[in-house]
Amino acid sequence: MWVESVVPVDKALEIVLGHTPVLPAEEVELPNALGRVLGEDVHADHDMPPFDRSAMDGYAVRSADVTQAPVVLDVTGQIRAGQWPDRALEPGQAIQIMTGAPVPPGATAVQPAEKTRALEGGRRVEMLAPVEPGAHIARQGVEVRAGDRLLERGRTIDPATMAVLASAGKRRLRVGGRPTLAMLVTGDELVEVWDTPSRGRIRNSNGYAMVAQARWAGAEARSLGIVPDQADRIAEAVRDGFRDDVLVISGGVSEGAYDLVEEVLARFDVGLLFTKVAIKPGAPLVFGRRGDKLVFGLPGNPVSAQVTFDVFVRAALLRMQGAKVVSRPRVEVELLDAVKNRSGRQAYSPARVTFEGGRLVARPVSSQGSADVVAHAQANALVILEASQLRAEAGQKVPALLLGNFLERDGSA
Numbered sequence: 001m002w003v004e005s006v007v008p009v010d011k012a013l014e015i016v017l018g019h020t021p022v023l024p025a026e027e028v029e030l031p032n033a034l035g036r037v038l039g040e041d042v043h044a045d046h047d048m049p050p051f052d053r054s055a056m057d058g059y060a061v062r063s064a065d066v067t068q069a070p071v072v073l074d075v076t077g078q079i080r081a082g083q084w085p086d087r088a089l090e091p092g093q094a095i096q097i098m099t100g101a102p103v104p105p106g107a108t109a110v111q112p113a114e115k116t117r118a119l120e121g122g123r124r125v126e127m128l129a130p131v132e133p134g135a136h137i138a139r140q141g142v143e144v145r146a147g148d149r150l151l152e153r154g155r156t157i158d159p160a161t162m163a164v165l166a167s168a169g170k171r172r173l174r175v176g177g178r179p180t181l182a183m184l185v186t187g188d189e190l191v192e193v194w195d196t197p198s199r200g201r202i203r204n205s206n207g208y209a210m211v212a213q214a215r216w217a218g219a220e221a222r223s224l225g226i227v228p229d230q231a232d233r234i235a236e237a238v239r240d241g242f243r244d245d246v247l248v249i250s251g252g253v254s255e256g257a258y259d260l261v262e263e264v265l266a267r268f269d270v271g272l273l274f275t276k277v278a279i280k281p282g283a284p285l286v287f288g289r290r291g292d293k294l295v296f297g298l299p300g301n302p303v304s305a306q307v308t309f310d311v312f313v314r315a316a317l318l319r320m321q322g323a324k325v326v327s328r329p330r331v332e333v334e335l336l337d338a339v340k341n342r343s344g345r346q347a348y349s350p351a352r353v354t355f356e357g358g359r360l361v362a363r364p365v366s367s368q369g370s371a372d373v374v375a376h377a378q379a380n381a382l383v384i385l386e387a388s389q390l391r392a393e394a395g396q397k398v399p400a401l402l403l404g405n406f407l408e409r410d411g412s413a
């Protein structure tokens with residue numbers, strides 16, 4: 001299918017995801033699962049807590065014995081975490097108990113140590129206050145029951161997920177396969193990061209930004225280096241790049257005389273699915289497929305490159321790993337300054353979102369344009385204006401995508 005027209009963003013994303021294969025899952029050891037996408041549903045293999053558990057250091061008691069506090073009880077034993085009670089609690093008795101220890105049969109509450117006073121070298125104890133039935137006891141199975149589903153496949157494994165996996169005894173688990181990505185930048189003006197640009201030249205920043213974006217999306221990414229604007233040289237690099245699951249090319253996709261990417265991709269029988277998307281920044285945007293391999297031709301403009309990578313390539317990389325959610329979290333923000341959109345395309349404007357006065361507010365990042373990587377690095381969100389929306393005023397509410405650096409870039413959070 002050849003779509004020559006300018007494709008709306010939603011439609012383009014649908015096309016990308018529709019052509020993105022989910023890679024076969026693989027098995028990893030738990031410590032290596034962080035950041036991967038869970039490839040199986042995880043169920044509880046036991047109740048949690050697995051027994052009636054004390055939530056405090058104190059004394060297991062019958063709350064009925066303590067209603068007339070202060071009262072004195074006989075201390076008949078001690079239970080530490082990891083031990084199992086060897087006797088039941090009888091009326092008039094208390095058993096000293098530690099946090100995490102199983103509550104003995106007969107006990108109906110745990111009295112925290114602070115509300116007690118040990119007497120006679122610990123043989124007896126004074127309860128200084130009454131204690132409600134059930135107080136400070138976490139009952140067996142209140143968190144989850146054996147067999148309950150704890151985690152659904154398709155979620156990204158974060159530190160909190162690691163705790164659940166560990167509790168469920170998942171020493172090994174299935175995770176989505178990791179896509180590999182090759183990054184090619186083209187432009188006669190580009191020099192290496194270690195070079196001082198001579199007249200008319202600039203450093204390659206996209207290569208670094210996009211390899212980093214790919215890695216943060218869970219891919220194994222490598223750089224094919226800087227390739228000059230010569231079809232044969234680009235073709236050579238493209239051939240190399242097709243060893244990976246995804247090839248991303250930055251630069252050379254506009255209408256300039258040296259924009260050769262489409263011509264080169266045709267040599268490799270790449271089926272182009274679109275070449276222009278109604279997105280600002282970044283209208284020229286090529287997506288194609290060669291068998292199971294995906295190719296993205298992104299604009300060379302650094303901000304356009306990062307934004308389009310985030311919206312399309314990141315989504316594809318996550319889908320390849322089996323992720324359910326492939327787009328950034330979308331929230332409503334109140335604009336602190338007006339945002340313009342004369343592009344006639346859906347606009348993704350870099351902004352800095354903070355939480356102020358009980359609401360999320362967005363201050364548009366003032367930028368010199370699509371090349372301004374320094375301004376873009378101030379942003380932690382992309383504010384969205386529809387193609388038909390020429391302007392949004394200060395005070396107006398608009399949708400925004402939160403980038404992964406939200407907390408790090410928000411001093412107030």
Ligand code: AMP
Pocket residue numbers: 185186187189190202203204205206207250251252253254256298299300301302371
């Ligand atoms: P192009 O898409 O090749 O027409 O490039 C558009 C703009 O982005 C030009 O100003 C290029 O110099 C700039 N550009 C292209 N590639 C890169 C890169 N890898 N790093 C930084 N800027 C770039």
Ligand code: MG
Pocket residue numbers: 186187188251252258300
């Ligand atoms: Mg160029």
